[in-house]
Amino acid sequence: xxxxxxxxxxxxxxxxxxxxxxxxxxxxxxxxxxxxxxxxxxxxxxxxxxxxxxxxxxxxxxxxxxxxxxxxxxxxxxxxxxxxxxxxxxxxxxxxxxxxxxxxxxxxxxxxxxxxxxxxxxxxxxxxxxxxxxxxxxxxxxxxxxxxxxxxxxxxxxxxxxxxxxxxxxxxxxxxxxxxxxxxxx
Numbered sequence: 514x515x516x517x518x519x520x521x522x523x524x525x526x527x528x529x530x531x532x533x534x535x536x537x538x539x540x541x542x543x544x545x546x547x548x549x550x551x552x553x554x555x556x557x558x559x560x561x562x563x564x565x566x567x568x569x570x571x572x573x574x575x576x577x578x579x580x581x582x583x584x585x586x587x588x589x590x591x592x593x594x595x596x597x598x599x600x601x602x603x604x605x606x607x608x609x610x611x612x613x614x615x616x617x618x619x620x621x622x623x624x625x626x627x628x629x630x631x632x633x634x635x636x637x638x639x640x641x642x643x644x645x646x647x648x649x650x651x652x653x654x655x656x657x658x659x660x661x662x663x664x665x666x667x668x669x670x671x672x673x674x675x676x677x678x679x680x681x682x683x684x685x686x687x688x689x690x691x692x693x694x695x696x697x698x699x
Contacts, residue, residue, distance in 0.1 A: 525552075529558065529561050530568075542659055559657045573629050577631060580629075580633070581633045598630070603634040610631065610641075614631070615644075
């Protein structure tokens with residue numbers, strides 16, 4: 514993470530697009546933070562973020578669409594996509610494409626398999642884009658806003674989040690040990 518900021522400062526927009534394709538929200542926040550410092554233009558950061566995220570989503574869609582009968586049987590199980598799940602997903606995506614994409618895009622939970630499955634289930638490309646673009650526009654606007662206005666607090670937030678993660682991890686371990694010892698004594 515610490516190496517990403519100097520990298521973006523040096524290469525600016527040339528590297529922002531490919532980075533945003535893979536790390537959309539985080540890269541958008543960092544890019545917008547650099548825009549608030551005058552290093553980048555916030556409008557360009559936002560535009561690149563939307564285009565890069567839609568491009569990345571489209572790439573995963575086409576992997577699913579073109580690889581349904583070649584890549585998915587061979588590699589799909591590595592990311593949880595099987596032929597049985599695709600059959601079930603076809604019915605689901607016909608009824609709930611918008612909700613599924615919205616859930617995946619907002620939570621970032623299993624978004625890559627969701628996008629690949631959308632292509633594999635042969636959802637029309639127009640329908641797919643018609644759902645993805647309206648989700649990405651406000652989502653990237655929110656991350657741009659966060660980065661622009663709160664990005665300078667990243668170091669402080671990171672310091673506290675690292676501490677809270679360590680404390681939370683310690684509590685989980687201690688709870689598990691206490692539970693284990695209590696069960697073993699019974």
